[in-house]
Amino acid sequence: EDKVVQSPLSLVVHEGDTVTLNCSYEVTNFRSLLWYKQEKKAPTFLFMLTSSGIEKKSGRLSSILDKKELFSILNITATQTGDSAVYLCAVGHNNAGNMLTFGGGTRLMVKP
Amino acid sequence: DVKVTQSSRYLVKRTGEKVFLECVQDMDHENMFWYRQDPGLGLRLIYFSYDVKMKEKGDIPEGYSVSREKKERFSLILESASTNQTSMYLCASRNSPGQPRQFFGPGTRLTVL
Numbered sequence: 678e679d680k681v682v683q684s685p686l687s688l689v690v691h692e693g694d695t696v697t698l699n700c701s702y703e704v705t706n707f708r709s710l711l712w713y714k715q716e717k718k719a720p721t722f723l724f725m726l727t728s729s730g731i732e733k734k735s736g737r738l739s740s741i742l743d744k745k746e747l748f749s750i751l752n753i754t755a756t757q758t759g760d761s762a763v764y765l766c767a768v769g770h771n772n773a774g775n776m777l778t779f780g781g782g783t784r785l786m787v788k789p
Numbered sequence: 790d791v792k793v794t795q796s797s798r799y800l801v802k803r804t805g806e807k808v809f810l811e812c813v814q815d816m817d818h819e820n821m822f823w824y825r826q827d828p829g830l831g832l833r834l835i836y837f838s839y840d841v842k843m844k845e846k847g848d849i850p851e852g853y854s855v856s857r858e859k860k861e862r863f864s865l866i867l868e869s870a871s872t873n874q875t876s877m878y879l880c881a882s883r884n885s886p887g888q889p890r891q892f893f894g895p896g897t898r899l900t901v902l
Contacts, residue, residue: 686829709889719793719893720879765831769889774820774839777891779831 679704683766683780691788694756698783700766701748709769710742710749711777716762723751723764756787792816793894795880801900808867810897812880818892819885821863823847823855826877826896838863839886870901 681702690696700710709727713720724733726742726749733740737756742749753760763784767777796811814821819840824832824847834847836855844855852874856864863882867874877898881891 681831711890713893719895722890722892725890767832774837774845774886775889776834776837777832777889779824779833781829781831 679768679770679778681766681768681778681780683764683783685783686781687784687786689786689788690756692757694787695752695754696756696785698751698753698764698766698785699748700751700780702766702768702778702780703747704768704770704778706771707744707768708771708775711767711769712740712749712751713765713767714762715765715782720765753785756785758787758789761785761787793880793882793892795878795894795897797897798895799898799900801902802870803902804871806867806870806901808870808899808901810865810867810878810880810899812863812865812882812894813861814863814882814892815861816882816884816892817860818882819860820883821857822881822883822891823853823863823865824879824881825849826879832879835865870899872901875899875901 684699712723724740729744737754740751763782766780793814822837823835838857854866880894883891
């Protein structure tokens, strides 16, 4: 059975801290891994990763994929209160219409 | 930017009622999806549609049905709502199966009493 596991389940940090969110997966026919940020509204797309070892970066956020060890990390440096959200990891399959299997999410709270 | 809208942000219904959740996307996307989101369980796929009048069961279709009469609109129907269907419902769309990225609506929080 396909499985995507995110850790930690929740995290509380202070502004300025650096955080690392983890996503491990066991899926058949891996095609891509996606990260989303969900505040109290629609999940918004952050990154899509398809190749190992190539870092994707957007401002203070970055992500990297390890297809050998089957995991990805999402790093956020110099956190701000606006980074408080649930971060979702999803893995895309090469079969069954390229569907996404989601992890349970990591809830991040950044305190001032 | 793609916009996906859902008919209600919050909805309260009684056990046994028929419930309609509506989703509309404005980017002519072929594929549309309905998920439910529960704490600790992530997003689970209920139904999806590759195109107009097409529908496929997802991982948890029991107790739900869908309708896609127009390309931009995908409706989720709870024929007889039950308390275990209390959840956050998220609609999503994407351009085609070749593009894994999905665009999400804001969600409908449904409470069944």
